[in-house]
Amino acid sequence: MIKEITILPGKDKNDHKENFDQITLKAGETISIVGPTGSGKTAFITDIELLAQGDTSTGRYILINGKKPAEEVRYDPAQKPIAMITQNTKCFADLSVEEFLYIHARARKINNKKIVNDTMRLANKFTGEKITLQNKVTLLSGGQTRSLLIADALLIGAAPIILLDEIENAGIFKQEVIEIIKSTSKIIIFVTHDPVIALLTKKRLIMSNGGVRKIVSQNESESGAAKNLLEYDQKMGVIRENLRAGFEITKELVSANFA
Numbered sequence: 001m002i003k004e005i006t007i008l009p010g011k012d013k014n015d016h017k018e019n020f021d022q023i024t025l026k027a028g029e030t031i032s033i034v035g036p037t038g039s040g041k042t043a044f045i046t047d048i049e050l051l052a053q054g055d056t057s058t059g060r061y062i063l064i065n066g067k068k069p070a071e072e073v074r075y076d077p078a079q080k081p082i083a084m085i086t087q088n089t090k091c092f093a094d095l096s097v098e099e100f101l102y103i104h105a106r107a108r109k110i111n112n113k114k115i116v117n118d119t120m121r122l123a124n125k126f127t128g129e130k131i132t133l134q135n136k137v138t139l140l141s142g143g144q145t146r147s148l149l150i151a152d153a154l155l156i157g158a159a160p161i162i163l164l165d166e167i168e169n170a171g172i173f174k175q176e177v178i179e180i181i182k183s184t185s186k187i188i189i190f191v192t193h194d195p196v197i198a199l200l201t202k203k204r205l206i207m208s209n210g211g212v213r214k215i216v217s218q219n220e221s222e223s224g225a226a227k228n229l230l231e232y233d234q235k236m237g238v239i240r241e242n243l244r245a246g247f248e249i250t251k252e253l254v255s256a257n258f259a
């Protein structure tokens, strides 16, 4: 049972110790990570995925339930409590979506067929271009693959820790992400350049030069701003969907939408 993970500070690119004592995330907590390109966001979540023990370029340590994880937890993929989905994540198995999900469910000892349908349904909430059970996983687009793997990690995967690197580029719909954040019992970490996603979490890390520069907790003013931003973003989403569907984006459409 994973109750919490703890990140102990390492060093930034200039070998300066990071400016925090420890960061602890409990089951059900979500956090986002922001910062300029090259500031170390992916390196931070990669440390978590590797359960780093001072042996990565950052020198961070990751603890599970306050303790150093056992070797087999680190190195046995079946025991690994972490699912990481990045922009480059691909499925290589020569299977249909149905076979892929079914095999995974069976490996997790979930013996009902419903979970396969539920997972595909959730994946299709994330992505505009629908996936079918008959699609070959190798032929899915990047966005479809990430949507499927996120749904799979949430519903079938036992991993209590999910790391998502820039999923906004997966064409993921934010309303569904919010629902997940509200209802999750997992630890979910979002690396993002998107203000709407970043403000969905109550806490965020600001990275710079390879280190955590600041830990920000959302105050009331920011929560209000987050709500406004989400509304703007939904309006922008309507324009985006019109664009994707091949419609003309007229002045009238824009002003009617933002009125």
Ligand SMILES: Nc1ncnc2c1ncn2[C@@H]1O[C@H](COP(=O)(O)OP(=O)(O)OP(=O)(O)O)[C@@H](O)[C@H]1O
Residues within 6 Å of the ligand: 010, 011, 012, 013, 035, 036, 037, 038, 039, 040, 041, 042, 043, 044, 057, 058, 207, 209, 210, 211
């Ligand atoms: N503390 C550190 N010490 C040494 N090297 C680091 C450190 N943090 C990150 N790096 C290295 O710096 C490079 C950029 O880091 P990273 O890929 O994590 O940036 P990023 O914030 O994810 O950028 P992007 O937004 O472009 O994805 C990588 O090669 C990474 O290994």
Ligand SMILES: [Mg+2]
Residues within 6 Å of the ligand: 041, 042, 043, 165
């Ligand atoms: Mg990155």
